[in-house]
Amino acid sequence: MCSEKMILKHPMSVRIFHYLLIVSFLPLAVTGLILYFKPFSGESMNLTMQIHVLAGVLLTLDAVAFFLIGFERVVLFVKRVFTISVNDVKWFAVLGGYPQKLLLRKKVPVPPMGKYNSGQKLFGICVLIGGTLLVGTGWILWAFPHNTPRETVALMGTLHTVFGILLTIFLPVHLFLGIYMFDDFKAMILHGRIPYDEAREQSPLWVEKEVIPLNK
Amino acid sequence: MENKQYDYVENPFNVTRRQFMTIGGLIVALMVLPSLWVRSLVSNRNRYILARTKGLYRDDEKAKIRVSHANRAVAGYYRDFGGKPLGELSEALLHTKYINRTHGLTG
Numbered sequence: 066m067c068s069e070k071m072i073l074k075h076p077m078s079v080r081i082f083h084y085l086l087i088v089s090f091l092p093l094a095v096t097g098l099i100l101y102f103k104p105f106s107g108e109s110m111n112l113t114m115q116i117h118v119l120a121g122v123l124l125t126l127d128a129v130a131f132f133l134i135g136f137e138r139v140v141l142f143v144k145r146v147f148t149i150s151v152n153d154v155k156w157f158a159v160l161g162g163y164p165q166k167l168l169l170r171k172k173v174p175v176p177p178m179g180k181y182n183s184g185q186k187l188f189g190i191c192v193l194i195g196g197t198l199l200v201g202t203g204w205i206l207w208a209f210p211h212n213t214p215r216e217t218v219a220l221m222g223t224l225h226t227v228f229g230i231l232l233t234i235f236l237p238v239h240l241f242l243g244i245y246m247f248d249d250f251k252a253m254i255l256h257g258r259i260p261y262d263e264a265r266e267q268s269p270l271w272v273e274k275e276v277i278p279l280n281k
Numbered sequence: 282m283e284n285k286q287y288d289y290v291e292n293p294f295n296v297t298r299r300q301f302m303t304i305g306g307l308i309v310a311l312m313v314l315p316s317l318w319v320r321s322l323v324s325n326r327n328r329y330i331l332a333r334t335k336g337l338y339r340d341d342e343k344a345k346i347r348v349s350h351a352n353r354a355v356a357g358y359y360r361d362f363g364g365k366p367l368g369e370l371s372e373a374l375l376h377t378k379y380i381n382r383t384h385g386l387t388g
Contacts, residue, residue: 115343140304141296201315213319214326231386258287 070261072276074180074252079138082131083253089124092116094233101226121203128200146189152176156183163242166217180271184242188235194258195228 075083096117103110121263132139135281155176159165161184181189202221208220244250246267266271296304346352350366363371 070289071287073287073291136305137296137301139308140301143304143308144296144300197312205319212323214322217319217322261289264346275292275295276289279288279290 071160071258072261072272073257073262074249074259074264075137075257077257078131078135079255082127082135085123089120089127090236091111092120092230093124094229095234096120097229098167098233101230118207121200121207124196125200128196142189143193145179146186146193148179149186153183153186160184177269178267180268180269180275182268188239191231191235195232196256198224198228199232 071166096113099105099113100110100117105113150269156178157190159173159175161182165171165173202225205213205221206218207226213221243253249267261272264276341347349355359366359371363374365371
């Protein structure tokens with residue numbers, strides 16, 4: 066049974082931030098891998114580096130703009146991803162029921178979650194810390210390597226590579242699960258809205274504690 | 282518009298003022314501290330370069346001979362062997378030519 070009621074899950078500001086994140090991070094991940102493995106000749110590698118830098122500048126502008134304009138949402142996001150309870154341990158014990166659902170076509174009980182489930186929280190923490198480090202180290206490596214001590218530049222290079230690979234590994238998992246949860250995918254990519262019943266099943270604590278009717 | 286297409290929204294008061302100040306303050310502090318760290322590294326590096334420059338100038342001031350044309354050995358070379366500075370023999374012996382050695386590096 067499905068009601069017509071909808072919840073605004075992802076406001077316009079978040080969606081625009083996410084669009085720009087897609088446009089910048091996908092080329093960054095691809096060019097980052099090319100720069101790491103160096104499969105091409107000099108000129109192609111130069112072009113790859115230029116695309117990497119251009120996408121990096123776009124990602125920086127996107128992140129800084131969202132940080133300044135939507136600071137309250139940044140605070141809310143940090144609060145949500147770092148709010149950890151025993152439910153998260155239970156969620157990870159069954160991995161959110163996804164392997165059972167995908168491999169065995171079996172539904173197992175999953176502890177109630179807030180707006181983000183435990184896996185999304187872990188991903189959020191990695192994106193928050195890793196993304197900030199990637200932007201910061203990327204700028205130092207590209208724009209200020211001559212001003213910064215050699216050892217620091219080497220450390221920045223290592224951090225940039227490690228977090229770049231970590232987030233690139235996360236990317237296909239995020240894409241797969243994002244599209245698998247199709248209502249949420251449509252909400253983030255298209256209109257921001259998610260059916261009330263769907264949200265109540267996926268994120269009961271969010272609906273119960275954080276969602277209010279529009280006209281009250 | 283968009284408002285008419287949904288019936289529920291997130292409560293705008295999900296974060297209390299105290300939580301906002303605490304979390305917001307922590308985020309800003311965690312952003313600022315690494316910047317200060319990198320800035321101090323750069324300034325320490327500059328301090329080292331400035332100290333090195335100062336030491337070189339101090340050595341220069343202490344030195345008896347500070348310019349090449351006052352160097353007795355150089356003056357002796359020109360007097361006994363090389364002729365005048367920029368002369369034909371000195372030019373042939375002391376000057377070098379540019380050789381491009383980067384070809385092997387760019388392939």
